[in-house]
Amino acid sequence: MSDSYGIPVSIKTKRIDELIVQDKRLDGRGLLDYREIKVETGLIGKANGSALVSLGNTKVLVGIKIETGTPFPDTPEDGVLTVNAELVPMASPSFEAGPPREEGIELARVVDRGIRESKAIDTKKLCIVPGKLVFITFVDIYVLDFDGNLFDASALASMLALTTAKMKEFSLEDGELSYKDSLISLPLQNHVFEVTMAKIGDKLVVDPSLEEESAINAQITIAVDDAGNICATQKSKTGSFMPQEIIEAVKIAKNKVIELREKVLGGLTP
């Protein structure tokens, strides 16, 4: 990502490198601190579920739509999960309108992997007629303001939107799908959170801001579920990690996820 604030990246990079030696960051955070996290759910009435997450100045809105469709031939008894991400041009001078490019596709796929591999959604319960009719859960990630770390903000907003999503209670009579007036929650059986760390110098910092992202070249995202198991990993950017740094990142991610879960799921009833 290019810096769009007019200050040459090289100057900031130098400052970031100088600070890291003293375990400090440009915005005064500790190495393992998240920026302030604010969440709001249910603000899009037309969606089955929605969540707006602010991670510092990064803002991501996720909407959930649940519709019927046909299952994949190899998983006839499972509902379908589809994750898409839009990096809308209003979010950053570096985003352009048009079909998703590789950044957006990578973002959607990394969030998808976390949700899918943690089996957060009990997809069996979203099957209506095996092989014919299932519910498709669309998770649409809408990046509104880009100030770094889209992975964590998007994964968090997706999880919150899924947790609070409601759908009409349904039943199957004589092969006909019918809906009742009562609402039910999505069948969730796990939660997953993603923690992104950047390598600055020889240190790992949690939740890199855009300034930091522009300065560094190695980043790793780790998805952890309720049991503390690792469900997905993605190294991004052209930099590299030593194996022991990866092990260290896994440890940090596991701890941060406990914190994240308490912070954001505490007030919500799934």
Next chain:
Amino acid sequence: MLSKKKSEKLISDEGLRVDGRKLDELRPIKIEVGTLEKADGSAYIEWGRNKIMAAVYGPREVHPRHLALPDRTLFRCRYHMAPFSTEERKNPAPSRREIELSKVIREAVEPSVFTELFPRTGIDVFIEVLQSDGGTRCAGITVASVALADAGIPLRDLVVACAAGKIDDQVVLDLNDIEDQKGQADLPVAISPRTGEVTLLQMDGNMSSEEYEKALYLALEGCKQVHAMQREALKKKYATEQEVAGEAAVGEAETSEGEVSEAENQHESEGEATNE
């Protein structure tokens, strides 16, 4: 992407896998160098039942021109699967998976290239999966790096990749297609062997942090084995050229660029059906 399910047994009571391998055993791997005539560099790999061709063009003029970078070469990668490479026909249009893999492969390989030596130019790497059987991104990275060396592009290192994963609750090396789909986790890793730096790391599935660590180090072991095969393949090709040119004439094998051995070329094009 399929969700990981555990149904039938993937490891027998004797501790062998569906294709008869031990838990920490790689599939058979064969690498050939300089398999294409027109490309500046090329290589072909058979990794188990995977058959993958890589070609390198460049450094050359960049199209469209405005993409050219003032301080380094524009390094591009395209990972693509042939429509006939999979069980069911794959739509030839690039899928979201292929776009993501192209990105992570580029990010894995680019650090090995001295991009700063060729400002305003472009280097294009094309990876075509002709037949896939699990682990194509690792095989693709491995063969692409050999093709870059064949193109005579200055490299810091040969990037090499290998995956480890979890099937039937056991950590194993180099998952094939069945193991990837029915297993519990897949962890592809690429390294720069000279420094041991990890340049690609992805994972999907479900592993405890202990299993994760074990799988990571197992994948690194696999990388080292594959790296030896990359070196052998390059030596084989350039040693042959040395003999052809007369041992005294060519000093450094690595610097002899261009002429592709006629014999090897034919051998390759007959071996694989690359319907174009």
